[in-house]
Amino acid sequence: MPAAIGTAFDLAVSEAWRFMGRTAPNPAVGCVLLDAHGEVLVIAAHHRAGASHAERLAVEQAHQMGVVERIHTAVVTLEPCNHTGRTPPCTQALLSTPVKMVWIGCADPNPHVQGGGAAFLAERGLAVHWLAQCTNAQAVMNRCRALLAPFASKVVRGRPWITVKQALDSNGSMLPPAGRTTFTSPESLRFAHALRRVTDGVITATGTARADRPDLTVRHVEDHPERRRLLVVCGQQANVPADWLAGRERVFDVRFCPDCAALPDLLAQTEALWLLVEAGPTLLETLRRNALWDDWLTIRQDAQGQDHFSVSTRQDVTPLSLFAEWSRCTQEAACSLV
Numbered sequence: 001m002p003a004a005i006g007t008a009f010d011l012a013v014s015e016a017w018r019f020m021g022r023t024a025p026n027p028a029v030g031c032v033l034l035d036a037h038g039e040v041l042v043i044a045a046h047h048r049a050g051a052s053h054a055e056r057l058a059v060e061q062a063h064q065m066g067v068v069e070r071i072h073t074a075v076v077t078l079e080p081c082n083h084t085g086r087t088p089p090c091t092q093a094l095l096s097t098p099v100k101m102v103w104i105g106c107a108d109p110n111p112h113v114q115g116g117g118a119a120f121l122a123e124r125g126l127a128v129h130w131l132a133q134c135t136n137a138q139a140v141m142n143r144c145r146a147l148l149a150p151f152a153s154k155v156v157r158g159r160p161w162i163t164v165k166q167a168l169d170s171n172g173s174m175l176p177p178a179g180r181t182t183f184t185s186p187e188s189l190r191f192a193h194a195l196r197r198v199t200d201g202v203i204t205a206t207g208t209a210r211a212d213r214p215d216l217t218v219r220h221v222e223d224h225p226e227r228r229r230l231l232v233v234c235g236q237q238a239n240v241p242a243d244w245l246a247g248r249e250r251v252f253d254v255r256f257c258p259d260c261a262a263l264p265d266l267l268a269q270t271e272a273l274w275l276l277v278e279a280g281p282t283l284l285e286t287l288r289r290n291a292l293w294d295d296w297l298t299i300r301q302d303a304q305g306q307d308h309f310s311v312s313t314r315q316d317v318t319p320l321s322l323f324a325e326w327s328r329c330t331q332e333a334a335c336s337l338v
Contacts, residue, residue, distance in 0.1 A: 105144030
């Protein structure tokens with residue numbers, strides 16, 4: 001993999017990450033167009049379902065900028081689609097340009113649609129390269145896979161990617177001091193809201209609703225405009241305060257799941273790709289016991305009031321690795337594959 005291609009992939013992933021949490025049920029995808037010398041012409045990403053896919057948007061922007069005739073290489077985090085859905089095939093958008101080479105981060109994992117975008121382009125004379133075939137592209141490919149992980153979870157396993165967030169004080173307790181709703185630092189609070197922003201909703205429990213009356217919206221970072229997320233409450237509707245529920249129904253699509261055993265089936269019926277668990281120890285233990293989680297973020301505050309991040313993951317990549325805060329986490333010994 002040439003250095004310019006690696007740089008282009010990093011740009012494509014970063015641009016797509018800006019829209020993570022807004023594209024469901026579609027994946028977050030980035031595309032960068034280069035000229036024959038490796039100079040970046042366009043950086044684009046899919047914004048939301050129903051809007052142009054990353055490749056088509058990149059081509060549209062290239063037309064607007066008057067650089068279409070300079071296009072030589074397309075770098076895409078996901079194999080270009082070769083079917084007509086809400087929008088025409090991305091393969092056709094690329095073939096409408098003088099592009100000669102396509103670099104692909106991940107194959108399309110969706111078994112429910114016609115694939116073969118890479119083969120279709122190769123059959124028409126384009127040089128198609130896969131990161132998986134490069135000896136020096138593992139780190140870049142893992143970034144593409146991390147970006148795709150929530151979508152891949154939904155289309156392959158039938159349920160969203162599930163991230164558990166658990167905050168603990170220096171004694172291992174999840175209970176904040178009297179009169180406070182949290183004990184973590186402002187930086188950790190901002191991180192928690194950034195995590196809400198990139199996910200498609202929250203899983204909580206009736207006990208948390210009664211005890212904390214959590215808002216669960218994105219407030220400490222800028223949210224996607226007009227974003228209505230899913231809120232799944234484990235337990236009986238009768239067990240939550242009516243006024244709290246009314247407030248949540250104004251901003252969330254609220255679903256109740258009286259039996260946690262039915263949670264996978266309920267989640268399979270939604271468009272959510274990535275959900276965040278914010279709940280108390282009872283629900284967390286149930287999810288752990290049933291292996292109904294993909295990564296587990298722990299924010300532990302020490303006796304000096306400093307927060308330490310650790311992550312356990314059941315997969316070999318995690319979308320959490322795309323956060324800037326990941327650099328803090330990976331220095332912790334508790335970050336491990338389990």
